[in-house]
Amino acid sequence: MTAIRALLLCSCLGLLRPGGGQPFLRLRPSPSDNLPVKDIVEHPDPEYDPKEQDLDERTLRKKLGSHFDPGFMAVAVPGPANASGAEAAAGRARAALPAELRRLELGPPQGPRLRVGKKARRKVLQWLWAYTYCPVLYTWKDLGVRFWPRYIKEGNCFAEKSCSLPEGMFCKPVKSVTKTFLRWHCQGWSSQKYCTWIPVQYPLISECKCSC
Numbered sequence: 001m002t003a004i005r006a007l008l009l010c011s012c013l014g015l016l017r018p019g020g021g022q023p024f025l026r027l028r029p030s031p032s033d034n035l036p037v038k039d040i041v042e043h044p045d046p047e048y049d050p051k052e053q054d055l056d057e058r059t060l061r062k063k064l065g066s067h068f069d070p071g072f073m074a075v076a077v078p079g080p081a082n083a084s085g086a087e088a089a090a091g092r093a094r095a096a097l098p099a100e101l102r103r104l105e106l107g108p109p110q111g112p113r114l115r116v117g118k119k120a121r122r123k124v125l126q127w128l129w130a131y132t133y134c135p136v137l138y139t140w141k142d143l144g145v146r147f148w149p150r151y152i153k154e155g156n157c158f159a160e161k162s163c164s165l166p167e168g169m170f171c172k173p174v175k176s177v178t179k180t181f182l183r184w185h186c187q188g189w190s191s192q193k194y195c196t197w198i199p200v201q202y203p204l205i206s207e208c209k210c211s212c
Contacts, residue, residue, distance in 0.1 A: 035155075035203060035204070035205045036156055036204070037154075037202065037203060040144075042146060048184075048186050049145050049184070050146065050184045050195070054195075054197070055148070057075060060148050060197065063197060064148070064180070064181075064182055064199070067180035067181075067199070068149075069179055072153045072204065073149040073153070073179065074149055074151040075148075075149045075150070075151070076151075077140075077151065078140045078151055097122075097125055097126065098129070128165075132163050132164065132165075133163070134158060134172075134208035134209055134210050135158050135171075135208065136155040136207065137156050137157070138153045138155050139154060139156065140152070140153055141153075141154045143181070145184075147181050147182065148182040148197065149181065152179065152202060155173075155204055155205035155208075157170075157171040157172055157173055157205065158171050158208070163210035168212070169210050169211060170210070170211070171208045171209070171210055171211075172209065172210075172211050173205040173207070174208065174209045174211070175206045175207035176203045176204060176205055177204055177206045178201040178202060178204070179201070179202050179204060180199050180200070180202075181199070181202055182197040182199060182200075183198050183199070184196075184197055185197075185198050
């Protein structure tokens with residue numbers, strides 16, 4: 001049993017040393033409730049990068065097939081993803097109020113209903129909607145040459161201020177979607193390694209809500 005443990009320990013150490021090959025790194029983004037995904041630490045040796053002949057766009061598009069989503073991935077450096085959080089919240093305040101907010105009764109929970117005019121009521125509700133709205137803010141992230149496409153439009157929850165009255169609650173992710181990318185993966189030792197593109201799934205925030 002001691003010999004087996006020693007063998008497993010040596011195997012793990014081999015994966016952790018720089019000469020042990022690419023597997024000592026995280027191969028793909030790990031599914032997690034803590035989104036967005038943390039940056040993947042890549043092996044610094046360019047020997048594990050795809051070569052020019054491995055980056056033929058036509059071949060890679062065919063390999064990725066229907067999973068290619070131009071709304072969330074890009075081959076070349078893209079432009080800005082969307083507006084700032086303040087602009088997004090202000091724009092949503094001018095849009096139609098959600099049904100649950102339209103049904104909100106103004107006044108203390110155990111007290112009489114507050115009677116206000118329609119215009120004043122709408123302004124109060126719009127202000128509440130702008131204050132508590134939690135937009136998903138998108139930015140383009142460079143995943144590096146070992147992903148294809150290498151650029152992903154990643155979502156974050158607007159967290160510059162509290163979204164509740166009284167303060168204390170913040171915008172947090174409540175829903176996510178996954179997008180399929182190609183990941184350059186190498187196996188074996190440097191002199192006998194085999195590298196190829198494999199499909200991996202990358203989780204993205206798709207909805208944020210005001211919560212504790």
